[in-house]
Amino acid sequence: MAITIEAPRLVKAAPLLKAQNVSKTYGHVQAVKNVSSEVFPGEVLGIVGESGSGKSTFLRMLNLEETPDSGSYTLDLPEVDGNLFDLDRFARRMLCAKRIGIVYQNPHLGLLMKHSSSGNVAERLLVAGERRFSVLREKAQEALEASEFPVDRLDAPPIELSGGMQQRVQLAKAIALEPALLLLDEPTTGLDVSVQALVLDTLKRLQQERKITMVIVSHDLGVIRTLADRVMVMRRGEVVEAGLADQIFQDPQHAYTQQLVHAKL
Numbered sequence: 001m002a003i004t005i006e007a008p009r010l011v012k013a014a015p016l017l018k019a020q021n022v023s024k025t026y027g028h029v030q031a032v033k034n035v036s037s038e039v040f041p042g043e044v045l046g047i048v049g050e051s052g053s054g055k056s057t058f059l060r061m062l063n064l065e066e067t068p069d070s071g072s073y074t075l076d077l078p079e080v081d082g083n084l085f086d087l088d089r090f091a092r093r094m095l096c097a098k099r100i101g102i103v104y105q106n107p108h109l110g111l112l113m114k115h116s117s118s119g120n121v122a123e124r125l126l127v128a129g130e131r132r133f134s135v136l137r138e139k140a141q142e143a144l145e146a147s148e149f150p151v152d153r154l155d156a157p158p159i160e161l162s163g164g165m166q167q168r169v170q171l172a173k174a175i176a177l178e179p180a181l182l183l184l185d186e187p188t189t190g191l192d193v194s195v196q197a198l199v200l201d202t203l204k205r206l207q208q209e210r211k212i213t214m215v216i217v218s219h220d221l222g223v224i225r226t227l228a229d230r231v232m233v234m235r236r237g238e239v240v241e242a243g244l245a246d247q248i249f250q251d252p253q254h255a256y257t258q259q260l261v262h263a264k265l
């Protein structure tokens with residue numbers, strides 16, 4: 001009897017995120033110059049570089065808060081097609097509310113500081129169209145618990161919380177709708193070192209459990225090393241080096257990356 005063995009198929013997932021030749025200028029400052037990047041589903045891209053290198057500007061464009069001068073950005077999602085930079089304000093807002101979560105370094109940008117913590121998370125669900133009170137409460141609590149926020153502080157407003165707790169509320173808000181893409185802009189910068197480590201642990205656990213696709217921006221190589229699968233190094237608005245995290249940390253090619261890595265060691 002003849003046995004047929006099928007040749008294994010090479011399966012390569014399509015990138016979830018594709019940014020091509022994205023540029024942004026503010027006055028005379030070219031903040032981002034021709035930056036291209038791809039992020040595959042379940043992968044963490046870390047963007048590193050010194051202050052002013054354009055990391056946050058690029059991330060804000062991925063969050064559709066900022067429109068570039070040129071370039072394209074696509075997400076491989078059933079409900080969207082084409083260059084997302086071409087979407088109108090309403091479509092951008094709905095896409096971000098439903099599919100993209102963000103955690104800012106500054107909690108004032110992401111939270112209503114005087115509303116309850118659970119209310120902050122519920123507000124995101126409301127914007128995305130959920131109206132049932134019991135579902136709002138349940139989902140908000142679930143997201144806060146997953147972010148290791150203490151259940152006895154659900155009603156406390158962020159203004160009364162520590163920096164670490166505020167970041168956990170932002171994280172809960174960002175993951176409440178199980179986003180396709182989670183963007184993190186210096187999520188632990190400014191926190192005490194011990195708190196920073198705890199918040200990073202939570203992020204790592206959530207990423208491993210939920211396989212969330214993430215883009216994290218940090219000037220801190222330790223943070224990037226903890227979380228990222230792939231790394232993009234930016235300097236003066238440009239990508240100077242990109243590759244697998246292990247490769248970038250163990251064998252950096254560009255002089256600027258070498259300087260960053262050696263300064264950290």
Ligand SMILES: Nc1ncnc2c1ncn2[C@@H]1O[C@H](COP(=O)(O)OP(=O)(O)OP(=O)(O)O)[C@@H](O)[C@H]1O
Pocket residue numbers: 026029030031049050051052053054055056057058219
């Ligand atoms: N809204 C803005 N208006 C004018 N200039 C801006 C604006 N946002 C950023 N820039 C400028 O663009 C450049 C890149 O800034 P960006 O914040 O993206 O860098 P970064 O690498 O994230 O640094 P940092 O960590 O300090 O924020 C800087 O020169 C900055 O001053």
